[in-house]
Amino acid sequence: MMATLFDPVSLRRTLHQYPELSNHEAQSARTLAAQLRAFGFTPHTEIGGHGIVVEIAGKAAGPTTLLRADFDALPIHERTQCAHASNHEGVMHACGHDGHATALLMVAHTLAQQPPQQGKVLLVFQPAEETGEGAARMCADPCLATQEIDHVYAFHNLPGFAQHHIVVRSGTFACASTGVAIHLRGKTSHAAYPERGISPASAMTEVMTALMQLPEQHHPAFSLVTLVHAQLGEPAFGVSPGDATVMATLRSDDNATFHAMKASLTTSINAIAQHAGLEVSIAWHEPFIAAYNHPDHYAHVVDAAQTLGLSVQTLTEPMRWSEDVAEFLARWPGALFGIGSGEHHPQLHNPDYDFPDAILSTAHDLFCALVDRHHGMAAPSAPQ
Structure with missing residues (x-):
């Protein structure tokens, strides 16, 4: 040439x-x-x-x-x-x-x-x-x-x-990694009458706990969860929130462990949402295998x-x-x-x-x- x-x-x-x-x-x-x-x-x-x-x-x-x-x-x-x-x-x-x-x-x-x-x-x-x-x-x-x-x-x-x-x-x-965005949807209400709505506040903290406990469940393989964003309702004192979002990244050096982390997290979040009477959506972003x-x-x-x-x-x-x-x-x-x-x-x-x-x-x-x-x-x- x-x-x-x-x-x-x-x-x-x-x-x-x-x-x-x-x-x-x-x-x-x-x-x-x-x-x-x-x-x-x-x-x-x-x-x-x-x-x-x-x-x-x-x-x-x-x-x-x-x-x-x-x-x-x-x-x-x-x-x-x-x-x-x-x-x-x-x-x-x-x-x-x-x-x-x-x-x-x-x-x-x-x-x-x-x-x-x-x-x-x-x-x-x-x-x-x-x-x-x-x-x-x-x-x-x-x-x-x-x-x-x-x-x-x-x-x-x-x-x-x-x-x-x-x-x-x-x-x-x-490592394998993925972003996950979890959206919990309940019902907003006046802050003076929170019982008239369905707040995702408690469920949100349970979701964050479930995320942070994932690595312990999949030991001894290396796994890591990093919480990157969380939002509950709006910055308004008069509103009891009806929506919450939690975002995190999941990582592992083993593809089997990585897929198991995703599966167990999905099961846990669905159970949390069901118990709280909330709708839930889980979206995976930018997935990479190891x-x-x-x-x-x-x-x-x-x-x-x-x-x-x-x-x-x-x-x-x-x-x-x-x-x-x-x-x-x-x-x-x-x-x-x-x-x-x-x-x-x-x-x-x-x-x-x-x-x-x-x-x-x-x-x-x-x-x-x-x-x-x-x-x-x-x-x-x-x-x-």
Whole structure:
């Protein structure tokens, strides 16, 4: 394929400057697809939303490897001082997905000149990671659903770890999680005659207690419940409330425990509402299953990193946050790993965060080392 001039740092900063929320990544997708076409590829577009897939086949038969990066942004007001700060008020790349996508473009640039010798490499640019929707939709699309995939790899940048350090774990790397919104509906009344209404106040406290007791019920597996919002009635002294809302997030490092938590919580809430004579609705938001690393692929990441001379840190427990690459890893074996962004780098989802361009080459090199391990890579083509 034809070589082309490519400035990854400039492209990454362009993506950062024009961020788009989950399910609205149309312009970002066009930017990525245009660059892939410039490399000589014919990308499949609009896969599972604004997703993109590139297939790169070797000359001989062999395994199939999927490399995945995300490219959606977050509803956060940027507070960095960088020249490429977001031009979209209230939207920013506060999780580094601009860097993830750029690193995978760098891999595409290399594979355009050094294609795999055997098998096939799939480069997957995924939308809607932050809402936990994009991966499942892409996996369900015939473009991927019909593939026999042997290896899946993805990375996430990790503030709090030294730059370029590879962070990985066998088994669960990132927890399952979901948001839950519980709405209790009774009947409002005058505060002077509360008995003429049906107040959800007592039931609301029971629901909050049930939420906080969930982890104890599912010990020894790791589980966590975080209450994030609660509201009873309106801020009016003359009204006995008729409505209440409780919101929380549930997490576990084990998918079976995670599903059991949801089931037992649903049973408890329905019983509380029935006893109090209340109507109840339970809504689940942004669900993520746990991201499971196959032991063989954990070993591949460690070996490839060490071959490159990179320091490797093996986690003793999973990351508590979630990553919807878990949907790929639930279908095909693989591994999600982290790359340190700097021990004192601003944290993910903070308004002062910006992806460190220094680790783009680290991600590229490790991805390419994994491709070479499974497929072999042709010698570099002569400059054109």
